[in-house]
Amino acid sequence: MSVLKEVHFTPEPRPAELPMKVWLDDGDSAADVIDALALSPFATGSQPWSRTANLERVRPEASLMPASGQVTRVATEDGREARLVCGEGWTLRVIRYRNRSATVSVTAVDEELARSVIEEVTEGAEEPAPENDHVEMGFWWLTSHGSRRSEKPITASPWREVSGNYPTALDAPLTRLMSVTPADVHGRLILLHGPPGTGKTTLLRTLAHEWRSWCQADCVLDPERLFNSPGYLMEVAVGSDGDDDKKWRLLVLEDCDELIRSGAKEATGQGLSRLLNLTDGLLGQGRDVLVAITTNEDLARLHPAVVRPGRCLAQIEVGRLPYDEAVRWLGTSEGVSPAGATLAELFALREGVVNHTSVTESTGLYL
Incomplete structure (x- = not known):
């Protein structure tokens, strides 16, 4: 007499069935939930293909939405709006920032679907970059989600058009600075000091315009945090493997009085040391980086290590017109x-x- 037995077994999970758990607490925001939900199909393997696009100068009327799909979550906070959109075989996350930039991420069941969705969403969404009196400048800042860079066109007139706004005594040194090429770089620090309102920021915009063919200008909006966070500093100064390594980078740090005055070592800890390391230490050798600093401090009140011979490519006092x-x-x-x-x-x-x-x-x- 034969006996039939039921045998129950659990098959090994296939890649598309990988488990995922998410822990949330009161420190997480609604946007964090959208981030987790957007990653879930990719993490479990149900939608194993992903594509991301970063957009600048997004047209106000651009919906960043495909023809099909349903909006399932919307969160607005800290100057950004996050949306989660789900469609047949794909998931879309759209983050729009107050400065008109946006990040679009798509996961899908296959590569072609991911590509087609992201192309549909981003097609015609950006305005063309202005020409003539504009130059592209990057802006860095540190958020709770890590460092972020946004590139924007800024108004920047050629040197020949603004040179008359400065004292005649500065014409020769400023003209030399504007005409610098990579072969002329001896010293990595550009120091512009003088009273408020003398045109130091305008000079930096003009410098970005004059050097645009060989140097990318990036303005750091929170320099006090830059030199207190090694990870943030590495990201800004060295960049990633995907960056255009052929161009030099000019980091613009405005009104850094606390960082470079005579008592900076005691007041800012490692901030001054990291700045000096960036200009002529090991960190500065990782990439061709120049640092431009503006300050209202008198030269005599600056830290001697900052103004020592050989460190500055240019050290110019921008004063009042006589x-x-x-x-x-x-x-x-x-x-x-x-x-x-x-x-x-x-x-x-x-x-x-x-x-x-x-x-x-x-x-x-x-x-």
Whole structure:
């Protein structure tokens, strides 16, 4: 007499059936949930193909949505909006930022479907970069999700058009700086110091324009955090393997008084040491990097290690226009102090915005 037995077994999971668990706590946001849900199909293997596109200058009217698919989650926080869209065999995550950039990620059951969805979503979504008086500049900042870079066109006039805004005594050193090529680089630090409103930021924009063929300018919005976070510093200074290594990189750090003044070593800890290491230490050898710093500090109050011979490619004091030159620039002596005037004061006088006294007390209008 034969006996029939039921045998139960659990087959080994196939790649498409890999398990996934997500832990959430009160430190996570709604956008974090969307991130986890978007990754889930890829992590489990049900949608093993993924594609991502980073967009700049997204048209306001661009929906970043395919013709089919259903929006299942929307979260708005910290200047960004995250959407999760699900369709037949694909999942789409769209993050739009306040500065008009966006990140689009697609997972799908096959490569062709992932490619077609992301192409449909991004086609015609970006405005073309402006030409002529614009140059592309990168902007870095550190978020709770890691470092982020956004590239934007900024207004930047050629040197020949703005040279008249600076004292005649600066014409020769500034012209030399504007005409630098990679072969001329001796020293990795560019130091522009002087009172507020004298046009230091304008000079950096012009420098980005004049060097655009061989150097990518990136402005770090939070330099105090840059030199206190080694990972952030490595990402900004050295970049990744996918970066265009043929171009030099110019890191722009504005108003870094605390970082480079005489007591910086005690006040900022390792910040000053890492800055110096970036300009002529081992870190600086990882990539062709230049650092441009603006400060309102007097040169005598800066740390001697920053201004030592050989470290600076250029060290220029950007001061007020002398009285005669200020009068010539403005076309009248009305409102011009005998001590001369800053560029911000002259623009304000020309536009009739404020009188000379109130301009002097201002922050310089960020010129």
